[in-house]
Amino acid sequence: MIRSEREIKDLKEIEQILKDASVGRLGTSCEGQPYVIPVNFVYHEGKILIHGARKGKKIDNIASNSKVCFEVDGGVLVARDKPCDYTMKYSSVVVLGEAKITTDPDEMFMALKLLMEKYSSKELSEQLTRESVARFKNLAVIEISIRDMTGKRNIPRS
Amino acid sequence: MIRSEREIKDLKEIEQILKDASVGRLGTSCEGQPYVIPVNFVYHEGKILIHGARKGKKIDNIASNSKVCFEVDGGVLVARDKPCDYTMKYSSVVVLGEAKITTDPDEMFMALKLLMEKYSSKELSEQLTRESVARFKNLAVIEISIRDMTGKRNIPRS
Numbered sequence: 001m002i003r004s005e006r007e008i009k010d011l012k013e014i015e016q017i018l019k020d021a022s023v024g025r026l027g028t029s030c031e032g033q034p035y036v037i038p039v040n041f042v043y044h045e046g047k048i049l050i051h052g053a054r055k056g057k058k059i060d061n062i063a064s065n066s067k068v069c070f071e072v073d074g075g076v077l078v079a080r081d082k083p084c085d086y087t088m089k090y091s092s093v094v095v096l097g098e099a100k101i102t103t104d105p106d107e108m109f110m111a112l113k114l115l116m117e118k119y120s121s122k123e124l125s126e127q128l129t130r131e132s133v134a135r136f137k138n139l140a141v142i143e144i145s146i147r148d149m150t151g152k153r154n155i156p157r158s
Numbered sequence: 159m160i161r162s163e164r165e166i167k168d169l170k171e172i173e174q175i176l177k178d179a180s181v182g183r184l185g186t187s188c189e190g191q192p193y194v195i196p197v198n199f200v201y202h203e204g205k206i207l208i209h210g211a212r213k214g215k216k217i218d219n220i221a222s223n224s225k226v227c228f229e230v231d232g233g234v235l236v237a238r239d240k241p242c243d244y245t246m247k248y249s250s251v252v253v254l255g256e257a258k259i260t261t262d263p264d265e266m267f268m269a270l271k272l273l274m275e276k277y278s279s280k281e282l283s284e285q286l287t288r289e290s291v292a293r294f295k296n297l298a299v300i301e302i303s304i305r306d307m308t309g310k311r312n313i314p315r316s
Binding site for chain 2 (some may be wrong): 003022023025027028032033034038053068069071073077079086088090092096116119124127
């Protein structure tokens with residue numbers, strides 16, 4: 001990181017940014033061509049869980065190269081008197097890791113339950129059954145094991 | 159694209175999404191490891207222009223592999239009665255292309271002027287001079303030539 005004063009060193013703060021984000025971007029790469037798409041996800045026990053179609057470019061890319069990047073960010077533009085002084089108030093997290101695709105019904109059930117708890121509520125997620133997950137024939141879960149995780153923030157002085 | 163009904167076929171609509179987005183994500187790749195970071199950018203005459211530090215991982219990655227991906231997205235979660243029916247109302251654009259790093263003062267001046275016009279105003283951007291740009295010794299501009307561009311949207315039925 002060039003501007004080391006912007007690095008977030010507290011793991012809890014990095015984890016909180018990951019927990020609060022509703023959209024992340026999954027970066028995969030095949031034969032040197034990176035590919036980035038927005039995804040819903042949940043951060044749980046040091047792993048990132050994503051659900052998506054069982055077929056498609058991200059799945060093909062991961063099958064040929066399991067190295068991935070996962071990114072979340074949030075911020076607003078801060079206007080100044082001079083245009084050169086305009087800046088962004090933001091925080092972001094960049095994760096490097098290895099992705100594993102799973103279609104195992106038990107693993108998918110656990111992941112989908114956690115995703116539902118994040119995006120709806122614990123009560124609603126408890127309505128999910130193993131039987132209903134077994135019917136999602138086109139769905140897969142991507143599990144990212146984290147190798148490296150960097151947080152960055154800029155809080156401009158007023 | 160698996161769900162072809164979500165593809166945006168109108169180039170003007172795709173370009174509008176790119177023009178309206180304030181943050182995009184630049185995906186690079188080095189030795190099979192993708193790397194994704196948030197960036198400010200401007201879309202101009204079929205190219206994507208990004209400014210950033212002259213040193214760093216994204217610059218190193220592009221120097222060794224000019225293939226990049228650029229992504230923008232925006233959306234909101236739409237709650238439903240059943241958690242399985244929750245969906246996202248969103249639009250996104252994924253660009254595949256080639257990146258070129260430039261530190262040429264004239265090219266940087268033009269790019270920074272366009273960036274300032276986007277993020278502040280035309281009036282303020284006109285205050286920028288070639289001389290002030292020449293002083294940015296640590297700055298580079300990344301120019302992405304687009305090879306392929308895909309737009310996607312989901313407008314859930316109510």
